[in-house]
Amino acid sequence: MNSNKMGDEEKTITVAVLSAIIILAGLLVYMALTPARQKPFASLEVLDSEKKAENYPQLLVLGENNTFLLWVGVGNFMGRIEYSSVLVKVDDGTGQVNPSPIDPVYRFEKVLLNKETWEFPITISINQTGQHRMIFELWLFNELENVFSYSKKWCSIRLDVIES
């Protein structure tokens, strides 16, 4: 009778210790599998007409291929919604960049959810011969100051336009 009671107690203790080990192991596994917090960032990319970073237009001939299509991609990984603006500027390749002081020729805006990517096409025509540089800049809205702030993300493409 006594040994039976003792056996029950031993079983209870074993079960309690095992349960504690299982709970601790579960917590450790959870901690190991939970990814570390990423540093917030936003991204800007410019791709060719096939959405690849390969065949960018370089030499354009007036009246032949001076109209082309590019894809612009913006990624929001800032951990919050972002009101983003992409400015497209064109200069002769000698001006200041990051950011460029010239006025944009195109402006695209969208509010992005966290972890959302936004891709949109731009069709561009260049009708002047010479050297050109297309600058793409990403600006993010600063709600504290109610203005767009430059995100320091920019891309550029150099183009040489000749007559046919």
Next chain:
Amino acid sequence: MKTRLWLTLAVVTFLFMLVNPCTNLRVQPSLETPINEGIEEARAKFQEAYNATVEAERAGAKVSKAVEKLNNALDYIFQAENRSAHGDTEQAFVLTQTSIQLSEENLVLTQELKQQAEILRYTRLIVYGVISVVLLIFGVCAFFIGRRMWKRHRQNKFMEMRVKGAPGS
């Protein structure tokens, strides 16, 4: 007598409003306000709505619907700018008004979302608090019961050893 006086004053004011040319300014701002101001107003309203959405998200609300509405409002602003650039001020005005309306709807929506998020946060806080207290009580009970059981177990072992060690066993 006094009521009649007020009533007469109200009727006169109303009639004055009907004939006063300035009243048009309130009824149809498009006739007097330049369209650029309308677009500026739409942008200001949009920014207000955006700021409210940011706040709602910070409070823990899911803002995907609000963001969809914001993007629609932004789309209308761009369309209004395009129309305005082509000289179609009437259509531009209609588009800016639609954008303003969407931004206003968004303000109401974000307010609701923020309230819901706050309620959810307090509910969670209460539930987690209750769970924590229950677990604490459970832990304390388990500690004392376990210690008592362990003591009894040791005592039984000791007794068993004594019985085994006794002469004649």
